[in-house]
Amino acid sequence: MATPCHCRRHALGTFAAIYVFLAIVAQPFTTTTAIGVNYGTKGDNLAPPSTVAAFLANRTRIDRVKLFDTNPDMLRAFAGTGISVMVTAANGDIPILATTQGAAAWVASNVAPFYPATEISLVAVGNEIMDTHDPSLIDSLVPAMRTLKAALAAAAFRRIRVSTPNSLGILVDSSPPSAARFRDGWDVAVFTPMLQFLQRSKSPLVVNAYPYFGYNGDTLPYALARPNNPGVADAGTGITYTSMFEAQLDSVYSAMKKLGFEDVEILVGETGWPTKAMDGQIGVSPAEAAEYNRYLINEVGSGSGTPLMPKRTFETYIFALFNEDLKPGPVAERNFGLFQPDFTPMYDVGIMKGPVTAPAPAAPAKAARESKASAPTEVNGSSSAMAPSMGESTDHKTPEAAEGGDAPPSSAKSGPGDSESSEAAAKDDQGNSEKTSPREGSTTPPPDGAASKSTSFLFHVSCILAIALSVVMHV
Structure with missing residues (x-):
């Protein structure tokens, strides 16, 4: 005893x-989960890049940023900060990037002067190229990705991944997820060779997934993944989805699986929720934006994955870092920011390292400027600015060897310009019920619960x- x-x-x-x-x-999760953010610069009141980089590194848990170009001041600003950077090659550069000489010159100008002091994790070749419907860009896209990867390898930058962001307009029959597939013609001509390249180079398929562009007054709880919402059933798998974000990712996965590439990782290049839209639009306020992004941060960092991709994590970039007062289009376009231009948080989602203070009200002059910039009606999409076509590439033969044996670093964390657009998921008619415009003339319901589960x-x-x-x- x-x-x-x-x-x-x-x-x-x-x-x-x-x-x-x-x-x-x-x-x-909010104390340990890192998150990425899209850093756009379409504002006349934004701080210089060096100040922004120091703020992100010292005051937030954000450990990766996505730029819409290769602005040298921005790239230099992130040197030595520990923040990884995704850069974007302009749409108009794609035909030249499909040539060996053009790709090598682009790397020498836009990567070599900054890497590895600035941790460039991925080069995005254009932005939502399929939505441009420009044959010269679409035909050159995958060759440009291959040739650029070969040029990076030749410069000894093998760890830098190469991909291209896509809206959900690349899919048809995307609801329910089990029925999703790539658009006819694009599936064989574009996405089969693209996924082959991504599989060989161990790079992700980048998708811009926005539940915001797929909700209406009835599906708001589903779009915000509120607890106990009834969800949407998928008869093909027997799964009931209670998160539109997870359903969107599983739709992309189903389309990839139909082509035999379900092992390719998915990176979420853009997702977010605005704090302001047209008057009367249900479901848009700082409370709903905080609710969505709080869910998103916990979800992508939990490692729980999705119903069809259990235990996967998804490198994810919230749109956007700042409210940008010069962005064209509907009111929401200028109000996706996590922060006001003076770094005041719009709401608290646990990404600050110190106390969070409430944002100050907008100055009357700025409110008047936004009113003038607003479109007459709030719509669910805005056109991407497209660079002028530069013609067909004449050199599509590139070394396939550069695609293999080039895994991203295990610590990979994952601007202005022709390729920037936040209304990514709503530009094309996708033929599914999730693309319904948000209903106007209703009041915003209160969010479910302010306290976090943690x-x-x-x-x-x-x-x-x-x-x-x-x-x-x-x-």
Whole structure:
């Protein structure tokens, strides 16, 4: 029979093990999860890149940014910060990038002067090229990706990945997810060779997924992934989706699987929710934006994946870093920012390293400027600015060897210009019910619950630990 002293030692040891376990599982995702953000510059009141980079590195948990060009001041600003950077080659550069000489010159000008001091993680070749419907760009897209990867390898920059962002307009029959496929013609001519390249080079398929552009008044809880929403059933798999974001990713996965490339990773290049839209539009306020992005950060960092891709993590970039007052189009386009131009957070989603203060009201002059810039009606899409065509490429033969054996670094975290657009998922008629325009003339419902689940869980853990300690001390 053990002595009381031995029992107490045993109990204390057990308590210590329980304490360590609970302390680990009780950590809220928002304190540890890193997230990426799209850094656009279409504003007349934005801080210089060096100030922005220092703010992100020192005051936030954001550890990766996506730029819409290769602005040298921005690339230099992120040198030595530990923040990885995705850069974008302009749409109009694509035909030249499809040539060996053009790709080598682009790398020498836009990558070599900055890498590796600035951690360039991926080069995006254009932005939503399929939505341009420009044959010269579409025909040159995959050859440009191949040739650019070969040029990076030749310059000893093998760890830099190459891909191209796509809106969900590349899919048809995307609801339910099990029925999704790539558009006819593009599936064989574009996406089969593109996915072959991505598979060989261990680069991700980049998609811009926006539940915001797929919701209406009835499906708002589904778009925001609110707890206990009824969800949408997929008869093909028997799965009931309670998150439109997960359904959108699984639609992309289903289309890839139909072509035999389900092992290619998916990177979310853009997603977000605005804080302001046309008056009367249901579901748009700082509360809903915070609700969506809080869900998003916890979801992508949890490692739970999606119903068709369990236990996967998705490198994800929120649109956008700032509200940008010079962006054209509907009101929402200028109000996707996590921050005001003076770095005041629009809401708290756990990405700040210090206290979060409420944003100040907009100045009357700025409000008047936004009113003048607003479109007459709020629509679910805006055209991407497209660079002029530069003609067909004459050199599509590139070394396939550069595609293999070039995995991204294990620590990969993943501007202005012709390719920038946030309304990515709504430019094409996708033939599915998730592309319905948000209904106007309704009031915004309150979000479900302001406190985070992690806060509640930590409270319960503290109670458990107190009880356990009390029991141990009385052994």
